[in-house]
Amino acid sequence: MTNIHDIARLSGYSVSTVSRVINHHKYVADDKRQRVEAIMRELDYVPNRLARDLSYGQTKTIGVVLPYANHPYFARIVDGIVQTGFTAGYKITLLPTNYDVKVEQRYLDLLRSKAYDALIFTSRSSSLATLQRYRKYGQIVCCEDPGADCSLAATYTDRRASYERALTWLKHTGYQNVGVTISRDNAISASARVTRQAYQNVFGQLSATNLFTGAVTYDDGYRAGKYFATLKPRVDAVFANGDDIGAGVQQYFVDHHLKPVTIIGQENLLSSRLLKFSTIDHHLETLGAAAFNLAVGTAQTHQRIESDFIKR
């Protein structure tokens, strides 16, 4: 590979001058600039990006940590990040974890080793304390409400409010036995906690019976539908943790000719449009965009995104 020294040697000028030509520095004589440019063209030369990044100390690349790439929730966030990043001239690298703490650790070390300018955690298995320890190696953004005492940059939707709005609407419409699906039920995931909380505030304590855990895909939703159908009394509505999951629940009821169940989904995907059930749109692209802006440091450190409750 031809490098900057080759160009310098062949042109008869110094490496510094060549570097100045590359970077359009204003103090280069016109004739020399042209000569150097001609030689660069002739030798088909392009400066090595890694060497430049090493010198600059930044890569214009941001790592996006996510459990898996093939889920609409993360896909929408990533979309927002990618679009905003593209406009700002940043590259986005996908860092899947499968919720493995060890893998997350590797990605944190990648930040530490200057491979990325910042890390966006769309979800996490590691503790907030761990993330904060790595804060000094670069910007870290998390897509959840980490609480006031957490120094990490964060962007999140007002889940609590939108959940309560949706559940209240269910209650006022006359539903009494509402099932709930969630994905993970652990201390790390804020989502499950918030769901319980909102349910509590509207319907009272959420019983284990009415809670289906492990819902991620349409098929999970279908299984949830099967479960909810067995309950006595059967649930009359389901608050799902995603449109596709809600679609699975509804479809089970339809396939088995049961009295229709009312669904409230999340994410405003095509499935809720097609099956015409209500949904909460968390504006995840906006969330992604906000996360990116936090990552490059051009935004407030905490950003709340408003959700929409879409009645159908």
Add this chain to the structure above:
Amino acid sequence: MTNIHDIARLSGYSVSTVSRVINHHKYVADDKRQRVEAIMRELDYVPNRLARDLSYGQTKTIGVVLPYANHPYFARIVDGIVQTGFTAGYKITLLPTNYDVKVEQRYLDLLRSKAYDALIFTSRSSSLATLQRYRKYGQIVCCEDPGADCSLAATYTDRRASYERALTWLKHTGYQNVGVTISRDNAISASARVTRQAYQNVFGQLSATNLFTGAVTYDDGYRAGKYFATLKPRVDAVFANGDDIGAGVQQYFVDHHLKPVTIIGQENLLSSRLLKFSTIDHHLETLGAAAFNLAVGTAQTHQRIESDFIKR
């Protein structure tokens, strides 16, 4: 930031020895290894990734060029790439183009500048000749059939065969006036050409009337439905370039209480399951996986993926 020279100085050994410790080289005395490791821990040291990559001449990162990230077609391919890449210890960077040739050019130069070990073009606006010119700077994989005389690594589905299978099924079932949707209609995109070809072989020349161009989303499909509904005679089936688009077509007919239209979609997404229409599954994750393996050079240079025609 503490670097390898700091560790060398503090430990009293040379940079070479420290480097050997980092890379688990076998010729390092045990006591020195332990002393160096202790100091690295103490100073919270992690080697700089960029410096290593610069030395190694590789980044273990692959760029995936795609028009936009928020489309299920590309999402499924990316998913396949990311999953396979993850297993192989590679990082995947998303490079969106909006079909802008200038942007694609920038990404090709990024390959040239050693920012990525390889580039996967899931779609492209540049000519194959352009791509081939950059082949010498790194592996380039394209997700289409580039023809026998093209030296690029390629992976693709047997569109032609699966299209003909699906269209033949339509014909044998008795449909006579079949509409078709496509996304882009230009010389670069093989997909439009193959669609025409397959249609020709089954139904004869595809008329401009029965062709709807510019279909990418559900809403485009809905508009296509509106268009097809105005035709006299109205189409009795539509061969769509994606399930979500097919869903849009069907939904338009349903919403306006028209005689149902039979849809054949592509990609086997949730929408075709929910609306129960047939679809072609191109196994795009498999395609993505193959693309990745080609990118890292552990596979044949041309790889065909079989499609499934799923009748519903």
Add this chain to the structure above:
DNA sequence: AATTGACCTGAAACGGGTTTCATAACTTAT
């Protein structure tokens, strides 16, 4: 005439690693 400032250039340091090469001590086989 002397000072100031703008323009231009190159040597060398710097970013932070890996790897080759030379050297040397110590084993092992002949």
Add this chain to the structure above:
DNA sequence: ATAAGTTATGAAACCCGTTTCAGGTCAATT
């Protein structure tokens, strides 16, 4: 006893740029 191989280490070259610093020319002010 000697040749050959194994283990161990550091200096220096290498990967490839950017940036600082020092020094030079030249024109415009005071």
